[in-house]
Amino acid sequence: MRWIVRLGFLAGMLLFGYLVYLYFEIGHEVEPLVHYNPPKTTQIFDRNGKLLANVFEKEHRLYVPYEQIPGRVIEALVAIEDTLFFEHHGVNPEAIFRAIIKDIKARKLVEGASTLTQQLVKSTLLTREKKIERKIKEALLSIRLEQVLTKEEILERYLNAIFFGHGYYGIKTAALGYFHKDLDKLSLKEIAVLVGMPKAPSAYDPTRHYANAMARANRVLERMKTLGWIDEATYMREIKAAPKVYDDTLTQNRAPYIVDAVVNRLQAKYPDIRRGGYRIETAVDLEYQQMARVALKFGYDAYWKRHADDGNISDTFNGAMVVLDGRSGDVLAMLGGVDHAKSPFNRAISSKRQPGSAFKPFIYETALNLGYNPESKIPDIARTYRFEEGDTEKLWQPKNYEKDYKGMITLREALVHSRNLATINLVNEIGIMTLHKRLDVFGIENLPYNLSIALGNIALSPLQMARLYSVFADMGTLHEPRLIVNLYDNLGNLVEHIERRSKQVYPKPQAYLMVDMLRDVVRRGTGRNARVRGMDVAGKTGTTNNSVDTWFCSFTPDMEAIVWFGNDDNTPLAKRETGGRTAAPVVRVFYQALVKKHPEFKRKFEEPEGVYHVKRGGRDLIYTDISPLPAEDMTPANEEIIF
Incomplete structure (x- = not known):
């Protein structure tokens, strides 16, 4: 019996020794x-603190x-x-x-x-x-x-x-x-x-x-x-008690194109962006994002409805929309497509398309800053241009969309009705080198060194177009679009704040001349489908050859909205589709919703100091110190001059 006790004691000691050994052996585990540093969910918020999405890799965890x-x-x-x-x-x-x-x-x-x-x-x-x-x-x-x-x-x-x-x-x-x-x-x-x-x-x-x-x-x-x-x-x-329970998706992604853009921008600098538990505050407004989504879908559905019976319509038709705060350049809304679930490709950022006539305002603004006036006249006539391509001499015979000519017309009428020939002749008058020098301030890559620049023969994304048009939306100040505002770590410490960046490009009076002309584009020109009762809307249509790309670039006293539609495979859209027909109605729907929800927003453009008016023949003509009225239109001594 004693040996059994001893054996048991020995076994116990061995077991105890083994456990002690094991305790120290595995202690480091x-x-x-x-x-403890588990993967943590990064959250993205809009400008009002509303959640846009939870971003994580495998485990959705909000650390407390x-x-x-x-x-x-x-x-x-x-x-x-x-x-x-x-x-x-x-x-x-x-x-x-x-x-x-x-x-x-x-x-x-x-x-x-x-x-x-x-x-x-x-x-x-x-x-x-x-x-x-x-x-x-x-x-x-x-x-x-x-x-x-x-x-x-x-x-x-x-x-x-x-x-x-x-x-x-x-x-x-x-x-x-x-x-x-x-x-x-x-x-x-x-x-x-x-x-x-x-x-x-x-x-x-x-x-x-x-x-x-x-x-x-x-x-x-x-x-x-x-x-x-x-x-x-x-x-x-x-x-x-019977508490209410919500059955949400994990990501709660309310703005997938925005979320993708935010993560992609931060990924290189912050490789742990999907697991680091960051808090990202954006400039986006979820309310505007929803209004933009509805408006873009309206334009998309309208296109398919118009061509429901066409048998050869491309199923790659899609669109994009960017909305900026006109006074700061903050990105309030951005849609890279009509349906992210069907196509996550962000056309607003990554798709480079020709803007066509939507680029013309930058040519006309250059002319204004060289001393032209909206009432200055330019020839809207056909010309044949010879150029060499390799060892071959070729001819270029551009035409107006309407296939007619108006003779001598004012800059205002040429822009309002988007006359191609008048614009080409204006570029010819200004000179390619002068135009390039004046446009250098925008940092546009691959601007052509030939007259095709008059027809917007360059490649720009909707977000890049939004950046360019901010110079008109804010009376001469160019804003860099700002999507991300603040980045905090998982402890709530501010890691990075993105400042707004802007620069004055044009004097305010000169920019206002263009604003007034672009307002006329919407009142009675190619942008009529963007008119909103009781609100000033200014903008420019853009339609490339065979309607491959259709644009409407617009702004109001407070807001800027850029819309593009086209086929992803670069095939032409259906016949009779233009920027005025395809894209302009989208901004109308958006601005109408904006007016309804925010009646306090400004309705009329404010005229800066340095813009003068002349009443003549029932017309109200405007000019500035840099852009005087043409000699033949100067007011006689007995006519009223309004400052």
Whole structure:
């Protein structure tokens, strides 16, 4: 008998020695929890603090430090999962003994005895297989973890690491996902729902098994009452509660083209942008984004309706739209296509298309700054141009869209009716080198050194066109479009602030001359389909050869909107499609919605100082010091001059 005792003692000593050895051998394996840095969700917000999207790689997790976790959450969790949490050292011997008895009776592992510390170890460091070796390792790692972390630190890691069903990792993520509330706004019943979930996240997911989730929550409340942590009245009130639960997507992506653009811009500088838990504040306004989406879809549907019976319409037809704050260049809305789910390619940024006549205002503005006036006359006549291509001499015979000629016409009428020949002749008068020199300030790449520049023979994206048109929208000031405003790290520290960038390109009076001309384009020219009752809208249509690209570039006293439509494969659109027919109605729909929702916005353009008026023959002519009226139109001494 004595030798059996000795053998048992020896075996016990060997086991104890082995456990001590194992404890120190595997102790380093808790380091990922000691220096805990799990992947965290980056959130993108609009200018008003509305969530645009959650961006993450595999696990959607919004991290919350212990100091921001309400005491009721801790109480409810400890009550249902580990009542002796603040007393044990990682394992609970009493619970282990109970579990062993049940396992022996069942002749298999049927019940665990895991403390919160063990659950944390199991969910982050180990597999979930029920083997004795894994349970021993779990216990040893839990004891080790309790030696290097405080109870509060363990709870913080637990509540941020645990899976709460529905793709939510961490209790803050689950609170916002299921209840649309921050932790400190949760009711006791909602807290009970959340802390009751880790035992079986799928079974207690309230979006799928509401009754199960409520029953489990009531069990949590009952346990808290038994422990004396809530009174009878609170218990009775809360078990009757039936909180509203939301079944959201994980990303909640309300502006996918915006989100893609933001992430793509930050990816190179911040490689961990999808897992670093950043907060990104953009210049976007979700309300305008929705209005732009509706407007662009309107234009898209109208095109298909007009050509429903055409048998050869390309199914690659799509569009893009950019909306800027006219006074700052902030990107308020941006759509890279009609439907991101069908085509995530962002045409607003990445598609370079010819602007056609939408580029003409920059040629006419150059003329104005050289001393021309809107009433100056230029020839709208046909000419044949000879040029060499290699060893071959070729002829270029450009035409007006209407295939007619007007003779001598004013700059205003040439622009209002988008006369190609008049514009080509104007470029010829100005000179290619002079025009290039004057346009250098815009930094436009690959401007052609020939007369085709008059027809917009360059490649620009809708966002680049929006940048260019900001010089008119803000009376001569060119703004760099700003999409991202602030970037914060996961601790709330400001990492980067993007300043607005702008420069004065034209004197205000000179810019106003163009604004007045472009307003006439909408009032009575090619942009008539963009007219909005009671609001000044200025803009220019653009239609390239065979209607491959159709544009309308517009602005109001407060806003700027650029619209493009075309086929992705660069094939022509259907017959009779132009910038005025295809794109202009989109900005009308957008501005109408804008006026309805924001009646306080400015309706009329403000005329700057330095613009003068002359009444003549029932017409109101304007001029500036740089752009005087032509000699033949100067006012006689007996006519009224208005300053």
